[in-house]
Amino acid sequence: MRLDRFYPIFDSVAWLERMLPLGVKLVQLRIKDTPEVELLPIISRAQALCRQHGAVLVVNDHWRVAIEAGCDWLHLGQEDLDEADLPAIRRAGLRLGISTHDHDELDRALLLGPDYVALGPVYPTILKKMKWEQQGLERVTEWKRLVGELPLVAIGGMRVERAAGAFAAGADIVSVVTDITLHDDPEARARDWIEVTR
Numbered sequence: 310m311r312l313d314r315f316y317p318i319f320d321s322v323a324w325l326e327r328m329l330p331l332g333v334k335l336v337q338l339r340i341k342d343t344p345e346v347e348l349l350p351i352i353s354r355a356q357a358l359c360r361q362h363g364a365v366l367v368v369n370d371h372w373r374v375a376i377e378a379g380c381d382w383l384h385l386g387q388e389d390l391d392e393a394d395l396p397a398i399r400r401a402g403l404r405l406g407i408s409t410h411d412h413d414e415l416d417r418a419l420l421l422g423p424d425y426v427a428l429g430p431v432y433p434t435i436l437k438k439m440k441w442e443q444q445g446l447e448r449v450t451e452w453k454r455l456v457g458e459l460p461l462v463a464i465g466g467m468r469v470e471r472a473a474g475a476f477a478a479g480a481d482i483v484s485v486v487t488d489i490t491l492h493d494d495p496e497a498r499a500r501d502w503i504e505v506t507r
C-alpha cells in the first residue's frame with residue numbers, strides 16, 4: 310500500500326471532520342490528554358470517518374484502543390515501544406510507524422520491521438519540547454539511504470515552503486501539525502499542502 314505524501318496530525322475528531330472533506334488521505338490522531346478509558350468511542354469515530362473518506366487513519370500511542378477499535382495503523386515512539394505488546398499489535402493486523410531521532414533508535418526500529426520510519430525534528434518544532442536539535446536535510450538524506458525502500462516520514466517544523474526540500478532530500482512523506490492548526494485559515498493551508506504534495 311502506498312501512503313499519501315501529505316501526513317497531517319490532529320488532536321481531535323473535530324479536526325478530522327474539517328480536514329477529511331478537503332482530500333486528506335493520510336492522517337494521524339494524536340490525543341495526549343484524554344484518559345485511555347474514554348478513547349474507544351473517539352478512535353472508533355475517527356476510524357469510521359477516515360474509511361468514509363477513503364483515508365488512512367494512524368492512531369498515535371494508544372495501541373490497546375487501536376486494536377479494540379479495529380484500526381489499521383499505529384504510530385509508536387521509542388518510549389511507547391518499551392511498553393507496547395508488539396506481537397499483539399501484529400496479530401491484530403495493525404501496521405506500524407516508528408519515530409526515530411538517532412542511530413540507536415533507528416537500529417531498534419528497523420529490527421522491529423516497521424511499515425514506515427519517521428525522522429524528526431527536521432526543523433525546530435514548537436509543538437513539544439524535545440531533546441534533539443533540528444536534524445536538518447542532510448540527515449533526511451542519510452536516513453533515506455539507511456531505510457531503503459521503507460517509507461521515510463519527515464516531521465518537525467515542516468511548512469508548505471519546506472516540503473519540496475524535504476522530498477528532494479529523500480523524504481517520502483511529510484508530516485505536519487502547527488503549520489496547519491495554528492494557521493489563520495487551516496483549510497486553505499491544508500489545500501496548499503495538498504497542492505505541493507500531489
Ligand SMILES: Cc1ncc(COP(=O)(O)OP(=O)(O)O)c(N)n1
Nearest residue numbers: 369384385386387408427462464484
Ligand atoms: C509521524 C510521527 N512522527 C513522530 C511522532 C512522535 O512520536 P513520539 O516520539 O512517540 O511522540 P508523541 O507524538 O507520542 O508525543 C509522531 N507522533 N508521528
Ligand SMILES: Cc1nc(C(=O)O)sc1CCOP(=O)(O)O
Nearest residue numbers: 429430434436465466485486487
Ligand atoms: C509530534 C512530533 N514528533 C516529532 C519528532 O521529531 O519525533 S516532531 C513533532 C511535532 C511536529 O509538530 P510541528 O509540525 O508543529 O513542528
Ligand SMILES: [Mg+2]
Nearest residue numbers: 370385386389
Ligand atoms: Mg508516542
